[in-house]
Amino acid sequence: MSSSPQAPTRAVTSDADTRPSLTVLSGFWPAATFAVARTLLAADTSLLLVRHDLTGIRDGVVRRVVRTGGGIIEDEQVALRHGCVSCTLREDVLPTLVRLSRSHPGRDQVLMLPEVVEPEAVAAACAHCLVDGVPITNLLRVDSYVTVLDAEHLLDGLASTDDLATLGIQAADDDHRALADVIVRQIEYADTLVLWGQSREGAFDTSRLAVLLHRMAPWATHIRVDGDLVDADTLTRQLRHTHRHRPETPGVLARGLQGYTLGAHEPESDCGVVSAVFRARRPFHPQRLHDVLEDVNAEMIRSRGHLWLASQPDTVIAWDFAGGGLAMGSLGHWLVSLPDDHWEHVEVQRRLAAALDWDPYYGDRHQHLVFIGLDTDPAELHRTLSGCLLTDAELADGEQTWRTYPDPFTGCFPLGTAELTDTEGARPA
Template sequence: MTSSPQAPIRVETADAGTRPSLTVLSGFWPAATFAVARTLLAADPSLLLVRHDLAGIRDGVVRRVVRTGTGIVEDERIALAHGCASCTLREDVLPTLVRLARDNPGHDLVLMLPEVVEPEAVAAACAHHLVDGTPLTDLIHVDSYVTVLDAEHLLDGVASTDDLATLGIQAAEDDHRGLADVVVRQIEYADTLVLWGRSREGEFDTGRIAVLLQRMAPWAAHFRVDGDLVDADALTRHLRHTHRHRPETPGVLARGLQGFALGTHEPEADCGVVSAVFRARRPFHPRRLHDVLEDVNADVIRSRGHLWLASQPDTVVAWEFAGGGLTMGSLGHWLVSLPEPDWEHVCDQRRLAAALEWDPYYGDRHQHLVFIGLDVDPVELHRTLADCLLTDAELADGEEVWRTYHDPFAGCFPLGVAELTDTDTEGARLA
């Protein structure tokens, strides 16, 4: 087993030691995720593993199984709440964790999420939902969010253009997420990533996948595990009682706005993997940007970030690309477009980040995009995006003229609505 030097293991505090510790496991390939769970149980038979099986979801049933290292202790079927697997899990997971913690003092917990559940949604439920009038975090210490990736299937997963509904594994009738979207969000929210097994293409390809994961989630601790030979005690030391989870860390789309790292600029290819960061102050010309949407993502596995358009200077525009599809939407107002009294409704971290880089002309408006892929040409990518920025002459015209530009994105990013709009790489479905 190999690991990165990032995110060193922290010593457990006395406060956390008074509550049972919870490790949350996610991953799109259940065989690999369950293998990690079984390894943790082998190292500590008293550990309680909670798992929800969605195999009967079409019949309106979810199966909850609780086991220790010595066998199954609970096996119950739960009626599907509101026809939604996510609702059922939210309404069952938290009470189950609290009950197990109260009934089994001194026993830590592992929650293994179904493959289509994103850990950020679980973290939000843990932070905001009460159980018997008490926050879950007052009763259980949420230690870390671990995502397990199967080295044999990961590249196919992040490049997949399939959606969950087509595969018949959606969490609800209105679940329109793509497979790649789920995988990248599981990767990017995790504080710990485990690359399980080996690529069928050999050691070089396995190493390339490990580099890709480092570029996609540079903020996480990274570990590689050979599925044929696993040291259970070593893996346990890496994954449990680490205190890696930081609930105040924003989701990936808000990271850059709140001053957190959005990605790393690694323009030199490592095993073919390139990570390129594009930053600029000038606004994009809407038509020129629209015309290059396909080009800039042609060789990209993942891109993300935020931007501003000259024609919509008040709006923070979100940018997400995965699985061959680009998603853009509104992240609300730039601070410079808000009356100062309204700034008090914005989080302190966002205001601090804006103040540190405030520009007397642009305010907090800026471009911040990260592109990660195989054999990406970072120079050509930067040149293409830079050509979409306003020229000196266009800048001199001012905002009143910018707002009159022909805008292919008009109406796509309503302010006050935190809703993303899906589009293909040509931007043809931005309506």
């Protein structure tokens, strides 16, 4: 068994930056997202707003609209070689941002994403796709990823079990994403969340939604806006030139592994919202965990994290629940299962987090799950999950015996992949 990895050092970088800024707006309800965009345009007439309509994307056509506070300056149909979101980003969205930065030097931009596009896809494109041989970030500074949530429809969206194809709004023929998945990923990737308007159920329900968003994304800046009375200057100060985007922050399923906040432990109900963090060192018994999958998520809006099974002790297993379905998959090896000379290929932040929490017997292996729901019982949840851990007698049998346990998850989490897999009764990620 490997010893604790050494803690790495971190470089210090300068915050000085004179490039025009790019604010990325996402949100599943375009009326609310566009209302925020119009407000920003009203406060700054030099601002450029870029939008793409994906209605015809499966036929290889998108519509691009560029506007300022004074009106539309571009409105064009764009033909794509392939009808998909990644092609749209690569072939038109990023080139448009670069072109505008050159033709309108010094003017900031806002990119409003179509409702089915996840902001992490844009971040990946900005990081890896070149325009005219250079990264887009050579010309523009990505300032913030802002997600706008419509208070009137948010809870229904999070609770929905529909997928995009059923609703007829999928971004490609092979787009099998669930509606709730898209909303959750828009929320969790953002560094800034705007709760727009009021719930149709009244002030208490609006406050409950605000608490829910705080529990789902405790790392984000949270802003509430009454859609009937908006101060454009105030909202602009809250959303632009904030320098909130941190491209080094990992995706939500890897946050806990790299030492970032995965969720807040708030077991006391606030407006009916409960957030419970479950952590343990012992492994789960595979059959006992499988038997409670439906029960532990029955009242949850969202649960996420990572775990380890006694029968598969080398594998970090992702846990991803939203919209009534659970997906699980491999996040690679635990460091304790790797030869020392492989550690240098692991993220620096991951090694640092492991070093700070290293156990002489378990190494970096542990359970870290977050559950967020309405009117749930966190004590009962903890009892249920604790009952799935190995007992003292089972621990004493040792790892070679654990690997022989009957395992309903056999073959679901192959090492060397990072794909999520259906569990019984679950939906694909």
